[in-house]
Amino acid sequence: MHDFNYQKAGSVADAVSALKAADDGTVMAGGMTLLPTLKQRLAAPSDVIDLAGASGLSGISVSGGVTIGAMTTHAAVAGSTDVKGALPALAGLAEGIGDPQVRNRGTIGGSIANNDPAADYPAACLALGATIKTDRREIAADDFFNGLFETALAEDEVITAVSFPTAEKAVYIKFPNPASRYALVGVFVAKTAAGVRVAVTGAGDSGVFRASALEQALSSNFSASALNGVAVSADGLMSDIHASAEYRAHLITTMAKRAVTAVS
Amino acid sequence: MPTVSMTVNGKPVSGEVEARTLLVQFLRDQLRLTGTHVGCDTSQCGACVVHIDGESAKSCTMLALQADGAAVTTIEGLADGETLHPMQEAFRNNHGLQCGFCTPGMVMSAIDLVKKNPKASETEIREWLEGNICRCTGYHNIVKSIQEAAGNMGG
Ligand SMILES: Cc1cc2nc3c(=O)[nH]c(=O)nc-3n(C[C@H](O)[C@H](O)[C@H](O)COP(=O)(O)OP(=O)(O)OC[C@H]3O[C@@H](n4cnc5c(N)ncnc54)[C@H](O)[C@@H]3O)c2cc1C
Numbered sequence: 001m002h003d004f005n006y007q008k009a010g011s012v013a014d015a016v017s018a019l020k021a022a023d024d025g026t027v028m029a030g031g032m033t034l035l036p037t038l039k040q041r042l043a044a045p046s047d048v049i050d051l052a053g054a055s056g057l058s059g060i061s062v063s064g065g066v067t068i069g070a071m072t073t074h075a076a077v078a079g080s081t082d083v084k085g086a087l088p089a090l091a092g093l094a095e096g097i098g099d100p101q102v103r104n105r106g107t108i109g110g111s112i113a114n115n116d117p118a119a120d121y122p123a124a125c126l127a128l129g130a131t132i133k134t135d136r137r138e139i140a141a142d143d144f145f146n147g148l149f150e151t152a153l154a155e156d157e158v159i160t161a162v163s164f165p166t167a168e169k170a171v172y173i174k175f176p177n178p179a180s181r182y183a184l185v186g187v188f189v190a191k192t193a194a195g196v197r198v199a200v201t202g203a204g205d206s207g208v209f210r211a212s213a214l215e216q217a218l219s220s221n222f223s224a225s226a227l228n229g230v231a232v233s234a235d236g237l238m239s240d241i242h243a244s245a246e247y248r249a250h251l252i253t254t255m256a257k258r259a260v261t262a263v264s
Numbered sequence: 265m266p267t268v269s270m271t272v273n274g275k276p277v278s279g280e281v282e283a284r285t286l287l288v289q290f291l292r293d294q295l296r297l298t299g300t301h302v303g304c305d306t307s308q309c310g311a312c313v314v315h316i317d318g319e320s321a322k323s324c325t326m327l328a329l330q331a332d333g334a335a336v337t338t339i340e341g342l343a344d345g346e347t348l349h350p351m352q353e354a355f356r357n358n359h360g361l362q363c364g365f366c367t368p369g370m371v372m373s374a375i376d377l378v379k380k381n382p383k384a385s386e387t388e389i390r391e392w393l394e395g396n397i398c399r400c401t402g403y404h405n406i407v408k409s410i411q412e413a414a415g416n417m418g419g
Pocket residue numbers: 026027028029030031032033034035036051070071096097098099102105106107108109110111113114118119120121153157158159160180181182183306307308
């Protein structure tokens with residue numbers, strides 16, 4: 001790991017001004033992705049600005065929807081009775097991320113900012129139609145995730161919270177890679193006021209995406225049998241040592257069926 | 265160089281570190297607490313697990329500076345003189361270790377589990393150990409050790 005200047009931000013505004021002042025600064029949440037990346041020298045920022053002491057970034061509030069502060073850990077979301085009550089699928093998703101030590105320090109803000117193509121939270125954001133709140137604006141999930149590890153965030157922009165509307169039905173099912181536990185395919189199905197939305201992670205060549213064929217089939221008939229014979233195209237899906245694009249395409253429909261069965 | 269101060273196993277310590285110094289390097293190289301191990305460079309094996317303010321964390325995936333002001337407990341901080349912590353004792357009684365490389369992390373992780381879930385089932389124990397890899401035991405006796413310790417710890 002190359003050395004850097006380490007700074008603690010006391011507030012979001014501090015973090016933004018430190019980012020603006022740095023040659024090549026980056027914020028740090030729990031460091032669960034950032035530190036492994038720095039260790040491998042895949043990044044070498046001039047400044048690391050720690051958000052752990054910045055006020056107002058952690059916590060969960062439920063009123064209509066569920067709003068989760070950017071620095072809220074996966075363990076806090078998984079254990080929250082509020083989240084379990086309002087959106088149990090989201091608590092279950094958080095419980096399935098990595099391992100207990102990753103959940104103790106990894107955060108929703110870091111997960112979403114990082115936009116790993118196999119991360120779990122992006123699927124929940126896209127399927128539920130979440131709003132990502134930053135120091136300067138609100139961004140709809142539909143406009144936020146821009147391909148592999150790319151988001152709509154500006155270089156000096158900091159996520160402050162994520163707001164999820166509740167859904168009539170919501171469920172996330174993940175087929176984990178047996179070694180890493182990241183999703184080989186993860187499918188989040190939500191029946192919302194805005195219709196049925198199905199988001200897929202782990203499979204797309206350019207990250208999380210909505211499976212429109214599955215959405216259409218479920219819109220007219222929200223049942224697993226509606227997905228019989230509905231194939232997802234392997235075009236644009238990842239192929240790697242873990243699974244071919246065709247296998248991932250097959251898994252998407254299979255996981256979506258299991259998801260719908262689980263909430264029917 | 266930045267200075268870092270924290271409490272380790274109940275004692276206040278401080279030292280000069282580089283910003284990039286990992287907590288595990290500070291513990292092992294500066295404090296000479298070599299019970300905390302490093303088994304991988306991908307944050308996956310759990311040999312480095314310590315407690316930060318009572319929560320288990322991978323000390324290889326934390327900067328020393330992130331622990332500034334925290335209370336850190338390592339495997340060296342568990343025994344009371346010659347008396348082992350019930351989790352250590354249970355690992356000894358149940359042959360919960362072979363080479364012992366993973367053991368400090370297993371013990372620290374298991375104590376966090378029992379604190380949060382004193383009546384953890386076998387499945388819950390196995391799921392909790394997701395982030396602790398053992399190359400020797402096949403986990404069976406580790407699970408047995410944790411079950412026995414949970415009983416002795418009042419679970
Ligand atoms: C062993 C292991 C297993 C894992 N398994 C899974 C898994 O199964 N599923 C899964 O989804 N994830 C998994 N993860 C990743 C984990 O969920 C992390 O929490 C997540 O990647 C982000 O980590 P973090 O919150 O600590 O952010 P950091 O690592 O601190 O930051 C990550 C990136 O986000 C940026 N960032 C952080 N916070 C903000 C913010 N508020 N505003 C703007 N930018 C920000 C940082 O600059 C950095 O670029 C795993 C990680 C490990 C180490």
